[in-house]
Structure formats: structure tokens, C-alpha cells
Amino acid sequence: MQFASRLDNVETSAIRELFKLLGKPGIISFAGGFPDSAMFDVEGLKEASAKALAEEPGGALQYGATEGYEPLRTQLSAFMKTKGVDVEPGGLIVTTGSQQALDLIGKTLVSPGDKVIVEGPTFLATIQCFRLYGAQLISAPVDADGVKTDELEALIAEHKPKFVYLIPTFGNPSGAMLSLARRRKVLEMAVKHGTVIVEDDPYGDLYFDKAPPPSLMSLTKEVPGSRELVVHCGSLSKVLSPGLRIGWMIGDAELLAKATMCKQFSDAHTSTFAQATAAQYLKSGRMPATLAHVRKVYAERAEAMGAALRKELGDAISFAQPGGGLFFWARLTGANGKVADANELARRAIEKLVAFVPGAPFYAEKPDAATLRLSFATANVEKIQEGIARLGAAL
Amino acid sequence: MQFASRLDNVETSAIRELFKLLGKPGIISFAGGFPDSAMFDVEGLKEASAKALAEEPGGALQYGATEGYEPLRTQLSAFMKTKGVDVEPGGLIVTTGSQQALDLIGKTLVSPGDKVIVEGPTFLATIQCFRLYGAQLISAPVDADGVKTDELEALIAEHKPKFVYLIPTFGNPSGAMLSLARRRKVLEMAVKHGTVIVEDDPYGDLYFDKAPPPSLMSLTKEVPGSRELVVHCGSLSKVLSPGLRIGWMIGDAELLAKATMCKQFSDAHTSTFAQATAAQYLKSGRMPATLAHVRKVYAERAEAMGAALRKELGDAISFAQPGGGLFFWARLTGANGKVADANELARRAIEKLVAFVPGAPFYAEKPDAATLRLSFATANVEKIQEGIARLGAAL
Known part of the structure; x- marks a missing residue:
């Protein structure tokens, strides 16, 4: 073959x-x-799935909207609000784990030969995912405060990338946390250069002593013109269960529309059974x-x-x-x-x-x-x- | 953007x-x-999901193998055996609905400009899915007995397609059923021309009076050299529940390995929660x-x-x-x-x-x-x- x-x-x-x-x-x-x-x-998820099947068997077992199951989008909107991000349910789409968000970003944005800047080091599956769509990856160095913004800006100016992919909070594998000052700088350079920033945030809720600085998406409120340039990927995998495969993507309306179209031909929609279960779980109030x-x-x-x-x-x-x-x-x-x-x-x-x-x-x-x-x-x-x-x- | x-x-x-x-x-x-x-x-699925969470909470909620959850692969292997297809659990991979099988086939096989033959008419989401990978689609005409094999062979000879995509049994939208004689012809021409045949079979179990002829994959037993050229896509969506998003793909080992690699970067794996539920359901004996x-x-x-x-x-x-x-x-x-x-x-x-x-x-x-x-x-x-x-x- x-x-x-x-x-x-x-x-x-x-x-x-x-x-x-x-x-x-x-x-x-x-x-x-x-x-x-x-x-x-396990107990909470058992109750949530039983409730989903009891209260809305049709919704939990039938085909669903590619954008996501409405009650889950509503819960995720509320969940993001607790983290300082204002997003309507219609301003996010549900993905099959945040891995699929990365795949849809690649499918939607990357033409073969396009340049994409990632952290060095970064998440392994991101590297391969974007390369499958023909991306040429450029590596920006990191230290314990996350990506070095001066060097990042020089790379943006030189390579004019399709987008920059960052894991600003407790990055995989670096464990680094992008400082508040650098977060602001990233958003400012996004606006200055018109560069899309993809913020992958599966670990932000897993802090120990004190909460991390606001996510890039949350900080866009303070940097005019930056909101439509940031794509935020969230996930329940690290905090609740990876087996549900529930992730989400927040971004510009046109990008979400294109990503939804691509998702339609990728897997039609994320398991409504898993989505309805996750929605019931978030609604149950057990998450905190x-x-x-x-x-x-x-x-x-x-x-x-x-x-x-x-x-x-x-x-x-x-x-x-x-x-x-x-x-x-x-x-x-x-x-x-x-x-x-x-x-x-x-x-x-x-x-x-x-x-x-x-x-x-x-x-x-x-x-x-x-x-x-x-x-x-x-x-x-x-x-x-x-x-x-x-x-x-x-x- | x-x-x-x-x-x-x-x-x-x-x-x-x-x-x-x-x-x-x-x-x-x-x-x-x-x-x-x-x-x-609903009752059967409720029991199945409760059992999955009770008996194997780790397996149902944790990350799983990209190829699929072993107990489900085992059940699907047994399910396929009832339909005349001999396939070991390791000879199939689980996909997020059979839509994802199509996506992985496109990702794995189609280079931009490659030709693919489909039925005219065929499943809408297949057309768009393959086109997103740059396929040039050629249409082979169908009648009530399915694709016209003489015209299909002429098109294969002329276009040398990367593969031929067929819904041989109660096709969407044609409702047509490929006759037994034509099924044999399709496999013979696959061998003669070295052409891969993708058999999409979500409807085969939904027959009314009498069972359809054996699937192409089942018939490969009778046509030497055809087995490694056939890719079979199955699904629980039309017979059990679309919301589970459980499909599967049977094919040549090298193709499955490449598709698994692509799937790793598409969604890591299909919801183990849904897979464990489906496995318990199939095991419960309620399917017939x-x-x-x-x-x-x-x-x-x-x-x-x-x-x-x-x-x-x-x-x-x-x-x-x-x-x-x-x-x-x-x-x-x-x-x-x-x-x-x-x-x-x-x-x-x-x-x-x-x-x-x-x-x-x-x-x-x-x-x-x-x-x-x-x-x-x-x-x-x-x-x-x-x-x-x-x-x-x-x-």
C-alpha cells in the first residue's frame, strides 16, 4: 500500500x-x-451518567450537534467564568479531548509549508499533529518563567508564523509557568504582529499553593485587540477523567465555524454520552x-x-x-x-x-x-x- | 485569519x-x-455503563490504547464473526464513529491530487472528508444492484485510484444493495488492478426480510489475494447508539498501524468510557x-x-x-x-x-x-x- x-x-x-x-x-x-x-x-461520574441516561436518554445516545451538546457548553461556559474567562456557550466548541482541538487547529489553519512557533520543549503529540498537516516548526526557548518573550518576538518577526502554540501554565514537559509580565507581553506582541496565539491549558487547575496568573484568554480583557487572536484549548482529562475525552476550544467565531466544519468530517461530534455525563457532573457541583x-x-x-x-x-x-x-x-x-x-x-x-x-x-x-x-x-x-x-x- | x-x-x-x-x-x-x-x-446501556464503572473504573476513565480498549476489540471480533468475518481483536482498531475511520483513511492514504472513486451518489460526509485531504473524486454509477461493476472497472483502469469507496449494503443515500455476483467482481478487479477497496458498512445489520449477501470483507475468503486490499468500516451508530461514537476499522496490518499513528494525533483514543460501555453491552447478550x-x-x-x-x-x-x-x-x-x-x-x-x-x-x-x-x-x-x-x- x-x-x-x-x-x-x-x-x-x-x-x-x-x-x-x-x-x-x-x-x-x-x-x-x-x-x-x-x-x-468514580462515584460522582456513576451518578452523573445514570442521571444523563435517566433525564435525557435521547440526547445522550443520539447524534448531536458537531459544535457540542448544549447543556455541556453551558456548563463549560460557567466553568470558564470561574477562571476569569467570559465566554458564551456558543463561543466554545466541544472537542474529543483537547488533542482534537490541536488536530482541528492544524486542519483549519496549516497549509503545507506554513511555519508554526512552539516552545522548546513542547508537548510531543503537538509536534507530530501539526507536522502531519505540513507545518514547519520553529522552537522558542523557555526558562522557569515560560517562553522567553524577547526571543519569541524576534522569531515572530523573522518567520511570520501562522500561529504560536504555547502551554503557558505548568507546561508539558517543562513544568514552567509563564509569568504575568510575560503573558502581557505575549498578548501585546500578538496584537502588534497580528499573530494568532494558541493557548493549551490542560494543567491550569492543578496548582499547589497559589493559583497561577490569569490565562492568556482571561488577560485578553486587558489588551485591546487581543481577544480575537487567542485560541484557548481546555480539557477535563487531567482534572476529572481522560477517558471521557472532553476538551473544548474557545476562539474567534470564524475560526470556530471552520473548525466545526472540519470536525463534522473528523468524527461528526464528540460522544454525546460522554458529553451528557460531563454536563451532569459539572452541574452536580462536585468539581471544586x-x-x-x-x-x-x-x-x-x-x-x-x-x-x-x-x-x-x-x-x-x-x-x-x-x-x-x-x-x-x-x-x-x-x-x-x-x-x-x-x-x-x-x-x-x-x-x-x-x-x-x-x-x-x-x-x-x-x-x-x-x-x-x-x-x-x-x-x-x-x-x-x-x-x-x-x-x-x-x- | x-x-x-x-x-x-x-x-x-x-x-x-x-x-x-x-x-x-x-x-x-x-x-x-x-x-x-x-x-x-436505554435500560441495557444504563446497566452496561454502570457495570463498566463498577468492574473497571480505571479502564473506563483513564487514557487508553489508541488502537482501542481490549475488551471492546474482543467483543467486536466476536460480533464480526457472527457476520462471517474472521478477525482477531488485534486485527481491528476502534474509531470515534465510522466517520473517524473515513477521516483516518483520508489522512493515511490520500496525498493531494490523488484520485478516489466513490459511488454516484454516495455519503455526503465522505465526499467532503476525502476532499479535505486533497482527493479528486471520480463517480461510478449505481443502480438497484449497487455500483455497476463494468463501468467501475473501466474507471479503475483509466484513473488508477488510490482506492475505491463503496457502501455496498443499503447504501446512503442510494438504499441499493450490491448483488453477490457484483461483490465477487469487485474483489476480483481489486486483485487484478491491485486496488484498495474501502467497504463502509453501517447499515448491513438493518435488513428486513432476508440477510444481505456476505460483506466484501467476508467474501475475501473466496477470492485469493483480496483480503489485504479490503478495508472494512463498521459502526454501532445505526444499530445501538450514535451517541457512543463507536466505530471500527478492519484492514491490512500496515494500514492499521499507520491509521493508529494518525489517530494518536487526532484524538489520542476513542472515549474509554463509551468503549467500556459498548463492550459490556455486547457482552450482555442483548444485541440480537x-x-x-x-x-x-x-x-x-x-x-x-x-x-x-x-x-x-x-x-x-x-x-x-x-x-x-x-x-x-x-x-x-x-x-x-x-x-x-x-x-x-x-x-x-x-x-x-x-x-x-x-x-x-x-x-x-x-x-x-x-x-x-x-x-x-x-x-x-x-x-x-x-x-x-x-x-x-x-x-
Whole structure:
């Protein structure tokens, strides 16, 4: 069979090969990118789905509008309002996870050869998703305060990208949080250059001590002309359940109309069964308690992982302690002749029965082979201590 | 905002405009393409989803494999076996409705400019879906026995298409059923020309009196070399519930691997919540009774619609009585100076409070303006008689 030429732009990820090794018995894995199943509010979701089927069986089981199930759009509008974003139910569309929002953005906006600026490092599936539509990706550097805005603006001026894709809050994999000052700068440069900014925000609700600065979408209120240039992608995957596949996209009306047309031919609509369940769940008022619980547990685990890394790996590793999200992003320093190649360390770590993800594949260009990503989400404090001790031994 | 060039290949459908009028109070609609909500086995699905959450909350709510949730793949493999198709669970992937199977086929196989042969008429969303990937569509004519194989073979020889897309059983919109002899011919020409055949089969289970001939995929057993050339798309939407968005694709291992990679960046995976519910439903053993009920009700409605059309429209309309599916495909003859343009009739019909879909948009090329599609699925016998009487009056 002869496949489409667009497939030449993506390669099967190196990470997939690593993931095959994770089945090894006794392994402690910091490699995943998913939330802890033990924290799902199963009871609340059971009630929500039963209620959805009892109260609106037709709506929950029949074909639905491509834009999304109205009661869910209404709930998501209210949910966004609690986060400082004013959006009418008709100002957002429901997507099959926020991964589909990215796919629709690619399908709707990217012509082959178009340039797109992403963070270096950024979400792996974003890189591949946009490349499948022929995007040429340019990487903007980040530090602990998120993307470096001076360098971003220089890249925008040079490359005139179709859009800039950012994960401003507890980014995957960087864990970084874009500072308030830089958020303002991003919006100002969007207006100045007429550049579309895609804000992917699956982790914003997973903060530990204090809430992050307002999202870019929320801040558009303060920067005239910026609202129609920002596309915001939200998701219930990290805070409620990935299995529902409920994401959403907020943006300019014309973009949403085009994305809806593309979605019609992608999957017709997101499962109305899942949408009706999510709508009932949000309506039930259980979300704030669920969020509080998730934040508390992840905060403990992040604390434990930071302490263990300092204790077991010392100056052989450098990292910023994340204030939320699911990930540590770290760099092997090579101090005292220790290994500085994350791939090599990953191989040794698997032998010691601990796993993480090397950072290089997260770069669209100029990979840094010394970087790695560690998730603290799915192992408890004891496992985290044991796993990081093994990592120290592997080093 | 400047949109991707691929959007230039599709237009917002004329049908959408018509659908906006369907909200008129008192209208009887034969325009839809969906099953009757009143026939959903709500009780069975309620039990299935409760069981899924009770027995496997992690699996039902967590991220899952892109290829599909194993217990569902196992059930679908067994379901296909009852329909004469031998496929291991690993030989199929789960898709977000069969619409996504079409999208993945387009993404995986179609390079811009590639030719694809479809039936004339064919499923509207297929036309747009493939065009978004840059396909140039060629139309092969159909009659009541499905696609005309002699003309199809000539078109294959002339155009050397990337693949041929067929809805062989109770096609949408044609209602036609590809005869057994023609099915064999299609497989033989696939082997002879090395042409991939995509078999879309959402309606095969909705037969009235007697079961249709074996699917193309089932018949590959009899035609050496044809199995790896056939891609089969199945769906639970028309027989159980569209809202679950559960479809599947069976095909060559390399194609499935590429489609899985594309799906990873499209929506990561189909809702595990919906997949686990569908798996429990299929396992519960309720499907055969559900199918028997649906077949009986649709058979009565198809019978009533055929009789009403003959009575009310007489020789001003010609059609073949469908043996299954959801649709009548008809042609205005213009006899006795009656209107022969389906668009004009649609406008008059809306005034008389009855709706159907004109046939022209279902043609990828050379539209026949005298054709129309009538769904008998969602109105009961009385409404069908009343609606067709109104149509007669509109004529």
C-alpha cells in the first residue's frame, strides 16, 4: 500500500519504544503523562451518567450537534467564568479531548509549508499533529518563567508564523509557568504582529499553593485587540477523567465555524454520552472538591519528588520545583563525571526498575540530550522515594 | 485569519441550510440520517455503563490504547464473526464513529491530487472528508444492484485510484444493495488492478426480510489475494447508539498501524468510557434482541413509505423498494408536467410542512437534480402516511 506523503513528516516516536519496556514487573514509572486513576471521582461520574441516561436518554445516545451538546457548553461556559474567562456557550466548541482541538487547529489553519512557533520543549503529540498537516516548526526557548518573550518576538518577526502554540501554565514537559509580565507581553506582541496565539491549558487547575496568573484568554480583557487572536484549548482529562475525552476550544467565531466544519468530517461530534455525563457532573457541583483533592495529593507528591531528587542526585541534576501540573523537567549536569545523556540514563534506569522519559523528543528542533521529564502523578510518596533512589543508583 | 488551503476544496453543504428550516413547528421530517431515539435500548446501556464503572473504573476513565480498549476489540471480533468475518481483536482498531475511520483513511492514504472513486451518489460526509485531504473524486454509477461493476472497472483502469469507496449494503443515500455476483467482481478487479477497496458498512445489520449477501470483507475468503486490499468500516451508530461514537476499522496490518499513528494525533483514543460501555453491552447478550426489534420496526416503516409514495405520487416518482437500511432513494420523473427538480420540490414541501433531502449534493460529480432521499427511520407509520400525502400535495 502506498501511503500519503504527509506521513513522511512524522516518525514513530522513540518514546513508544521505551513505553514497551514499562510492562517489566516491579518497575516504578515516572514516564507516563496521565493522572492517577485512584483519584477519579468514580462515584460522582456513576451518578452523573445514570442521571444523563435517566433525564435525557435521547440526547445522550443520539447524534448531536458537531459544535457540542448544549447543556455541556453551558456548563463549560460557567466553568470558564470561574477562571476569569467570559465566554458564551456558543463561543466554545466541544472537542474529543483537547488533542482534537490541536488536530482541528492544524486542519483549519496549516497549509503545507506554513511555519508554526512552539516552545522548546513542547508537548510531543503537538509536534507530530501539526507536522502531519505540513507545518514547519520553529522552537522558542523557555526558562522557569515560560517562553522567553524577547526571543519569541524576534522569531515572530523573522518567520511570520501562522500561529504560536504555547502551554503557558505548568507546561508539558517543562513544568514552567509563564509569568504575568510575560503573558502581557505575549498578548501585546500578538496584537502588534497580528499573530494568532494558541493557548493549551490542560494543567491550569492543578496548582499547589497559589493559583497561577490569569490565562492568556482571561488577560485578553486587558489588551485591546487581543481577544480575537487567542485560541484557548481546555480539557477535563487531567482534572476529572481522560477517558471521557472532553476538551473544548474557545476562539474567534470564524475560526470556530471552520473548525466545526472540519470536525463534522473528523468524527461528526464528540460522544454525546460522554458529553451528557460531563454536563451532569459539572452541574452536580462536585468539581471544586475533586479539584481540591487532586491538588493536595499532587502537591505532596511533587514535594516528595523534589526532596528525593535533591537528596539522591544532588548536583548531578538541575531543575525548578514545579508549582503545579504533573511534571518535573530536569537536566543532567554531568557534575563529577556523572552521565549527562538522558537516553543513556534511561537505559540504565530501566535495569534498576525505574522509568522516565528522555527530553530530546520534546524538541521540535535543537534537542537537548541532557534533559528528562519525570511525572510525579501516579506513584505515591513512598514509591517516589524508592524510585528516585533507584534513579540515583542508576546514575 | 487566513485559513488552510485545504478548506478551499469543500463547501458548506446546501443541506445545512435546509436543516435550519426543520425547526418549523409541525413539520414531518424525512430529511435526517439518524436512527429513531425511541428504539435505543436505554435500560441495557444504563446497566452496561454502570457495570463498566463498577468492574473497571480505571479502564473506563483513564487514557487508553489508541488502537482501542481490549475488551471492546474482543467483543467486536466476536460480533464480526457472527457476520462471517474472521478477525482477531488485534486485527481491528476502534474509531470515534465510522466517520473517524473515513477521516483516518483520508489522512493515511490520500496525498493531494490523488484520485478516489466513490459511488454516484454516495455519503455526503465522505465526499467532503476525502476532499479535505486533497482527493479528486471520480463517480461510478449505481443502480438497484449497487455500483455497476463494468463501468467501475473501466474507471479503475483509466484513473488508477488510490482506492475505491463503496457502501455496498443499503447504501446512503442510494438504499441499493450490491448483488453477490457484483461483490465477487469487485474483489476480483481489486486483485487484478491491485486496488484498495474501502467497504463502509453501517447499515448491513438493518435488513428486513432476508440477510444481505456476505460483506466484501467476508467474501475475501473466496477470492485469493483480496483480503489485504479490503478495508472494512463498521459502526454501532445505526444499530445501538450514535451517541457512543463507536466505530471500527478492519484492514491490512500496515494500514492499521499507520491509521493508529494518525489517530494518536487526532484524538489520542476513542472515549474509554463509551468503549467500556459498548463492550459490556455486547457482552450482555442483548444485541440480537435489539437488532430484531429495530429490523421489525424499520421494515414496517419502509413498507408504509413505499405504499404511500405509490399512492400519493404515482408515476411522478420512481424508486426501488429498499430491503434494509434507513432510506428511499427516488427520482422525480416529471410525468404529467409535474415538477422534476428536487430542490424546487423541497422548497414547496417545506411550505406544506414536510421535509426531505434533495439528491444533488450526494454526487461527487455530475449531480442528478431530479433525485431525492427520504428517511423512513424516525417517523411512525401514521406520520409517514401523513407526510407523504403532504409531499403529494406539494408536487
